[in-house]
Amino acid sequence: MTYHIFFLTKSSISSIKSPIGASPCAAMSIECDPGTHRTLEKGRIEMRHPTATYLSGCAIAAMLLPLAGTAFAQDEPAIERPAGDDIVVTARKVAENVQDVPISMTAIGGAALERQSVQSIADVQQQVPNLFLQESASEPQALNLSLRGQRQNDILLTVDPSVGIYVDNLYYPRTMGLRNALVDVARVEVLRGPQGTLYGRNTTGGAMSIYSNDPTDQMGASVEASYGNYNAWELIGIANVPLGQDVALRVVAQHREHDGYGENAAGQDLANENSTYLRAKLKAQLGDRITATVSGSYQRGSNNGPIVKLAGLAPTAIPGGNAVAEVALELGLPLTAEGLTEASGILASYVGGDPYKSGVLGNTSSFFESWSVGLDLNFEITDDISFRSITGYQHLKRANYSDADGTPFDIISAERLTPQDGYFSQEWQVLGKTGILQWVAGVYMGLESGREYSPSVALPMLSAANPSVTDGRVRNNTYAGFGQVTAELATGLRLTAGARYSVDDRQLIVANTTAGLCAVPKGGYASTIAGGPNSQCPRKFSTTFSDPSWLVSLDYKAAPGILTYAKIARGYRTGGWNLRGRNTIEGFSSFNPETVTEYEVGFKSDLFDRMLRLNFAAYYDDYKGIQRSASVATAGGPQTFVNNAASGRIQGFELESTLHLGDFTLSGSTGLTDAKYKRFLTATGDRSHESFGIPKWTAGLSGRYVVPLESGDLAFQLDGSYRSKIELVPETPTVSQVTQKAYALVNGRISYEIKAWDAEVAIFGRNLTDKVYYEIASNLESSIGYNYLITGDPRTFGISFKKKFGGI
Template sequence: MKNMKLILRAGIAAAGLIVAMPAFAQEADAAADAGADAASSGIEDIVVTARKRAESVQDVPVAITAMSGDQMVDRSVKDITDIAASTPSFFAQTSSADPAALLVSMRGQSATDALMTLDSPVGVYVDGVYLPRSIGLRAAMVDIERVEVLRGPQGTLFGKNTTGGAVSITTRQPDLLETGGFVSMILGERGKMEATGALNVPLVRDVLAVRAVVQYSGNNGYGRNLLGQRIGGDVTKTGRLNVAFAPSDRLRVNLSADYQRIKGDGIITRLSWLNPIGGAAPLPAPTNLLRATLAQQGLADTPANRATAYAFLQQALLGNGTGSFYDAPTTSPQSNEYEGYGVSGTIEYDVSDYLSVKSITANRWADRDSYVDFDGTPMVLFEPHYVTQSKVFSQELQLLSDPAERLSWILGGYYSKETGNEFTVSRTLPPILPTNPGISDGDVTNKSVAVFGQANYRVSDAVRVTAGLRWTEETKSLLTRNRNALGCNIPTSIRINGACEGYLSDTYSDWSYLVSLDWTPGSGTLFYARTSRGFKGGGQNLRGQASDPRTFNPFRPETVTDYEVGAKLDLFDRRLRMNLAGYHAIYEDIQRSTSIQPPVGSATTLITNAAKAKINGIEAEITAQPTDRLTLNVNSSYTDAGYSRFIDPILGDRSDERFPVPRWTLATNLTYELPTSLGDLKFIAGWNWRSATSLRPAALVQSSVTQKAYGLVDTRISLHVDAIDADVAVFAKNLFDKKYIVGAVDLDRTLGYNIVNVGTPRLIGVEFRKSFGSR
């Protein structure tokens, strides 16, 4: 009820703002400086390339959120989670297996894990290059020109097919004319330090230039374990080199190389639930959990000692006695390390005044090593060690017509091949399980081939029709060598010549499409209706066990058919902007994660398919600029998602299960600029709110894995000193030090407990940024 009241109050406030806008607009001239040119004022446009053409975001008949590089600096945006916080229907959850990995959701469609065997419903692109894994995305957020978030199925314009949407990140490209760059330094609490430097150099004026950026970022962590060691900290080193070459008016070449290395203490894990000691199905008593605890303490397995062990584990629910939300009662040596690097080249050539061709070629490599405590107690109850090595090659070709023509079109082809190894060593309830350690070892190969096209036809000056089509074929292969202390952990039915190897391979193909109609009755007004269909490939279960052959069953692709209507309005002489969208999505063969306990061996997770779901949603982005100095942004979304039918072959009927996304989101951002004798003083305050969210919908005890509704407040005050062209700022992230969780693991139906991962505490810091030349 409180959440509904909050939303209603926000809606009333927004409505009041709309009603009051004429008065605000009339007062704008009086509020501005006497010499200001009021006729030229108003909300600025951001130029995007969402449809592979440079156009205003207000002219694109797609639900899209765009943020410029300057806005990212003003709002202290550092990674995808910050972008998601200000975007309707976009939710990012930290992976419990690796703090450098994210599980992203858009319009109710969620990633289930960061494994190579799983695709994400949300595609992330950097300079047109698709990133298949959501690990180490911070490198992509340094020295950015703009970010575009497109909601709804994508594929008729993008290299990779996705069902939820796409995030397109454009880095700053070299300036062929001027030397320039910037340096910045951030210092904050708990040893926070970030140093960044960028340099742009034209080597041959108008023809060849380079831009290099490097960044070091680190902190000391924000919690302690039982040994008194700090936890939750990390050090990130990032570098990128962009080269621009334009030997003629028709030919443009952009080359890029980037590198990132993250080394951290792992994610902070807390025990959030223990099954009752006398429990029964569906909440079994944690008998094996207590036996393992007693064995590690060197105590006999008696009823009295089990009660003592249960009380000992209950203490972990309260932390380590210090009362800090960020401390973890564990002695396990958690750690995470990631190294990723890549090279890419984009060639654009104008064949004629009407026709151009574009090629995007990329190679990427990644290695991660993550040791995780999945129990949050002083005992060793469930501790996996994840090691991943991967490489991916991708090639995209596009043929584009002149967008100024009545009929404009794009044809494209895409190919990618990802290969690597996923290796996990798990210790589960030692020393009572004779299968310890359990090893999941799989060589993964993912191939994707697609052709796509999209055409826009201008029926009249006010009406446009768009149609797109895509065909995709994907092959997912897995060579598994799963084993444990007792021997081979692969069913004999899939073994290769009796060896402890099994080979699984599946090929999936499907069509995607888009049809839209948009109408521009007047300047600053756009209405549109569209339908689109997206496809996300299936695959194999990596962590199968021989004692339950069903754990090796493949999972099918999922598809989404989306129907959307929307409006983009610039009102009151561009003092008010309203972008609205409503959609209905039919979601089929949904991939969902399940934790199970096989008859022999450790608890494991696998992917199954839900039959069908329907998702309805509303999204609103409102920007008001009552004066040239004051800007207010309000973004909100409502997501109503529910299964039509979900019969799990292992767990049974899950049709009433919740979706792992917030139903309501609300984000506000207020910016006020004040001229001073030194330079412009800028005040920024933002509030990002999410309704209650189940982070693990399959858990039996939902209260232990659900984050209640909460909001985070971020603020920033900056002064631009004109004399030295520099900015000095004081900022706060999570100003009121809200305690919240960002991830969870449900083991209540297997090992007898659940865990959660904590979000970051308040960070107060200062920043100095000096620009020179072309910045």
């Protein structure tokens, strides 16, 4: 049996007026049938229907009316109705049913995430069309995000993401260490298309917002333990504690470990995990009109690095280029045709083979640690106007050592250290309703500073330019003002307009060296010799970027359950500085912002007495100043530069549907991202033919069947996802070496609810078909002589047990 559950907010309850002793149904003009509902635990109402379950708004209002003064009514309710998938979201800074929001978005409730055994943000992409997440090639605890073809392909402090990540309204500028953010969450909202006229940072691709569960006035706790293959185990503890009238605390602790999914040539684990995550949230009602929420989190994670596989050698006369000469020297072979040919054959022997065994011999590792604090103040100035202040501070550091070739030879290795000094953000919003207008206005400020330090060694026996050290101190300051207004022009017809102006100050103080000698040209010089008179360490670069963003949309609710809309939006992603340069000023050049103007039409519908939900959106993006990076060989070794050498267009659609047939629910989605360059010219030639490095097609399919039993529900869940062919690094000369063919992944879960114990036991599996696929790749073909791949996760499975205590 499925249930639709709805909670009224404090404001909506208090607005119900009825004579003493009269049913609030009369005031709400809703007819009550006492025979169609019954009271459940914690003030819930169950309605029975042959094909679906419905709300009894009058019964809920009657039951909750005496509680209108309760302090912890949700001002941002996360309401999930599993049969109808009705989730109240705050995508537009007001509480709305997801079906009433005139943008393309996917909202997934916390219970749905648990049913799908979602363990990290990367897993969310399997249920969201046109969302593509990859592990970073240089940092296994970071993600590269792509949405509607807008992608970030570097995780440096000097490069901003094209998809914004928010956790409890705080913007996270770096995508590192977010794997554990999905424990004890209320919902995840994924908004597609340019953002920036409502809150936070400006982005071109979209935003992903994660909302954790708020504290409540019910004492309760839960404990969950799981164990699986690869010696995987996890413990999660949650406690909700009222601390007095109008004050409550919610605490979450999680620890997760598993052995490696692969191993290196020395038999050491690769792609293993050891992580800890802590979060606390304190919420207080300060009088009748002020709510304060203080949150804090800490996380720490480490592993031995990813499973690196040699993808192939550069197809030169003797395949392998400079890498082959390095191998020959390490093996003591002469640098003759015969010696190089032998070395090439030995190096090529590491291509292919067991996808979960890497030829890497040395120790590799990744360590990440971060903490954050936030203060969210909400002040109701009047019944129609409120003021909100969101303050946050985040700190992170990472230490990563990689051996980027998949062989036991010492061809190239690097250490990457990112001690971020911190990211401070402050946002003020004023929200209100005046007549037919609903509006929001605000300002945002973000101050970030940190250091990127990376010593690397490339071709140590062949080149004297070692070690090569990238050392940059980064300061990023962002300021913006924004506003958006929605006018109800007629019944069911709304016009929305919004604008934003952003100013981004970018500063880089760089002191890169080659073999211990300064490799930064002085001002006025195009190049230098390392340590020469024309070099300067440190050298400061600074610039300011600014740009407007805007949105105009029109939506019409033709009938209950049917919404159509059209939208035009302009998004902006700021520019920055290149910091990996050596000896030439080109390596320290700035790159400009990129912009996208998007045209979107769509509809949202609940059909056939709410048995079928069908949502559709189609879009066209005019994409300019596209930021792209490429690795090239220079006198100082291989260097990666970001520039704005491209313009393009992206078009596509998203289709999402949900069908309810009694106790069986079937959900599906598909997305098309057809992206092409109009012009892409670089120093290496015309690259307009390249792909965007994303799948053209994405799709997901989920089925859930619930067997109601007297002792508790027995539920079966099966989830599948599909990605079409992906050229993981499109700029690679031999792109076939780094192309992942189309593949599908299948996950499953069987759970049994034990009502008498208030507990649940489940068995689960991910990648049930044990599909071998490669998640990310790197192009070193032009500079070193080969490409490499990183293997995705194999089949995993396990069992979990969850026990609840009290009103959690």
